[in-house]
Every structure is written in structure tokens, then in C-alpha cells.
Amino acid sequence: MSLEEVLQPAIDLARDGYTIDSYFSEQIADNAERIAMFPATAALYLDPDGNPWPEGTVIVNDDLANTFELIASDGISVFYEGEIAADIVDAVQNAPVNPGMMELNDLANYRAVRRQPVTTNYRGYDVYGMNMPTSGGTTLMMMLNLLEGFDMENMEWGSLDMVSTLANVQNVAFADRNQYMADADFVDVNVDGLLDKAYARERRSLIQSFSAVSTPVDPGQPPVIELEEAAEETSYAIDWDDTESTSTTHFSIVDKDRNMVSVTTTIELLFGSAVLVPGRGFLLNNELTDFSFAFEDEQGNSIANAPTGERAPRRTALGEDAATEGGKRPRSSMAPTLILHNGTPFMAVGSPGGSRIIGYVFNVIVNVIDYELDIQSAVNVPRIVARNGGITLDTELFTLELTGGLTARGFSVSDGNTGSVQAVLVGPDGLLYGAADPRRQGVALGH
Secondary structure, three states: OOHHHHHHHHHHHHHHOEEOOHHHHHHHHHOHHHHOOOHHHHHHHEOOOOOEOOOOOEEOOHHHHHHHHHHHHHOOHHHHOOHHHHHHHHHHHOOOOOOOOOOHHHHHOOOOOOEOOEEEEEOOEEEEEOOOOEOHHHHHHHHHHHHOOOOHHHOOOOOHHHHHHHHHHHHHHHHHHHHHOOOOOOOOOOHHHHOOHHHHHHHHOOOOOOOOOOOOOOOOOOOOOOOOOOOOOOOOEOOOOOOOOOOEEEEEEEOOOOOEEEEEEEOOOOOOOOOEOOOOOOEOOOHHHHOOOOOEOOOOOEEOOOOOOOEEEOOOEOHHHHHOEEEOOOOEOOOOEEEEEOOEEEEEEEOOOHHHHHHHHHHHHHHHHOOOOOHHHHHHOOOEEEOOOOEEEOHHHOOHHHHHHHHHOOOOEEEOOOOOOEEEEEOOOOOEEEEEOHHHOOOOOOO
């Protein structure tokens, strides 16, 4: 399909308008004060009196339709180097709140690059995920490697032992995530060592019983395995700050030929930075806040996920982009995941949810492979999430019996998970089974 054909449905939607539902109306209302700081943004999402558009309002965005039509006719270069790029830079530099330092060459030098996926085998299933600069794929694989040594068949789903095990596994994996993971073009991230099965056995020894491991868990020392250009003595301070928000979108698709796609996209915060490019109709993201807010710890040790203004070779890129240079990218937790079984497509899965994304996807995979739940049930049931600290449980699991047992084992427990897992599973009968998270009133569709 041509770029023009691909963009046409979006052009039509922007031109004809879309109806605000109750959920989006609430989002506008919750962010109305921030939206009002930016006149172009307020003109789209607030009425002339500055009030949020109510449910049922049809929002028409002719500026966005025109932008898409320009890209369709002139190609993507107009976005990175042409008149749209100039408008983006102008919007950033002249924002009424927190004006930025973006320049035209920042956009011109940007590349969406291909990278080698990370992978592990979990109980006979080949799991593939996104590599750095997201921490999601590697951390998810570490969780699965750790859990593989536990006999989940003898732990009833939702039991105290099952919840304790999933929480401990996530806490141990997050210790290494926080310590080591960042943009691997700038930081030596020993992914092969972190995913080494022997290293998983070593780290698993921290979980001696069903009692809570003491948090924060200290990071381990993964073995160095073919780590090119790595400085083995490099050490980084642990970054305990986690500012990543939940304003992310995910979709999973499997087509008639069983090609699988798992896509996560984010603007980091509801309405992104709240800067809408005047005359262009689109918001700018807020991704730079996914960098650590500190450059060094109190001892002067560098923090892996700290920002830098320097450029470096894109050494993790595949193909011709590996010879180019780019700026450092902030660490995310996006975890779009594909799973094969016996070499054939099995499942595509992912979710929004900030740094909880990793735990959400982990829960669903465990529900399917270890507990043999159908895909919709695997998505529906309550989740257990831990990020090197206390446990958050879905409200349905927040019972006095379970929380009391967890507290007695040394866990700190709260409720508050969200997420919106979208998944497709290829069944043993060859049919496709879709699952959309009821937490966001989703629906799985077939065509």
C-alpha cells in the first residue's frame, strides 16, 4: 500500500471528526488546567469559555488532516526536514511554558532504527521482545528465566504462594533493570549476561522461600558474554526514580497468514507535553522525562539513564543506520512481545501502563503458559505487580486473607494496577483468539 492509501483513513477521521466518549471526557477534564496553558491545545480540547468538551462532543481536526495530506503527497521527509519540522521546532522553542532547546538538525538527524530483538525460551516457548532503549523486553525475559525454576503447577492460581513467587521474581528482575538498563548506544548494557540461564539460577537463589525478599534488592553481577566494546569495570549508580507515566497505547494483530505484530506507542503522559503544534493539529510527546532526573549519585557515580547532549554511533542499529550517529534516547518500559511454540506463531501481546507494563505482560504470559487460561481469561484476571518494592494488586485480589498473609511474609501491599493488555493467541485448532482488556472497555475485532 502507498503512504497515501495508509494515511487516508486517518485523514478521513480527522476531517469528519470523532465523538468524545466518557473516558476521554474525563481525561480532558483531569488535564484541563495544563491544557489551558497552551492556546493551540486549548483551542482543540476546551470550549471558548475554557471548559472541557463534554462527552458526546464531536472533535474535528482539519489541521491534522492537512498535515497528513502533506505527508502523503510529499513523503516523510517533510516531517523531519521540511515545513512541518520547522513548525515543530518553533512550537518547542516558543512554548509559553517550559520552552525547549530543539533545533532543526535534531529532527533531521533522527532515525527510527531496526535493532536485534531480545529472546529467551520459557518452558518450550520462544519469547521475543524489544531491545534497548526499552527495558521492557530484557526485564520480561529475566522474569521468565527466574520463574522457570519454580514449580507453578503445584501453586494454585491466586494462592498466597503463587502471589509471593511472582512478586519476588519481579522484584529481583527490577533490581538489575534499574541498575543497568538504558540506551545501549551510550551505555554498555550486558543483555546477554542478564539473560544467561546460569545467571538466572544464581539470582533465583535470593528467593529461598515464600517470604518476601528484602527490598530494594541489590543488583547482581551478570557474566560478560561477548559484550563488544564493553568496559567491564564500568559501574553505574542505581536509579530508583521512576517517572514513567501510563499514557501509552498498544495493539496486537495476527493476520490470515499468521504474521504477528505487537506494537506499543506512547507520548509518556496524558496529552504528552501538552504542546500542540499550531496549524499542524498534533501533540508533542513528553518522553524526555523518562530520563533520570539526576546525573550522579551522592558518591559521584554516573547513572546509566541520565540524559546527555552528546551524539554517539548507533552501534546497536542493524543495517546502514549502524554507521550513523544519534542522540541518547530515554529508557522506557514498553514490552511488545511475540511468542512462538515449536517454531510456529503462538501469541502477540502487550500493554500500556508505564513501568508496570512489564509486570502486566508477565502476568498474562504466566496465566497462559503455566495456568492454561484461555487468552481472554488470562487478560481479565487480577494482576500481581512488583518493581523492587511493595506489591500492587488488582482490587479483586485485595482480600483480608491474602493481604494479611502477604504482610505476615514481609510484603508491603497496596492496590492500584490498571493496564490495557491487548493480545491474540493462535489456538491449537488453528483459529485466532483475541483478547481486549475490560479495564479499558476494549473489544477484540476480526476482519
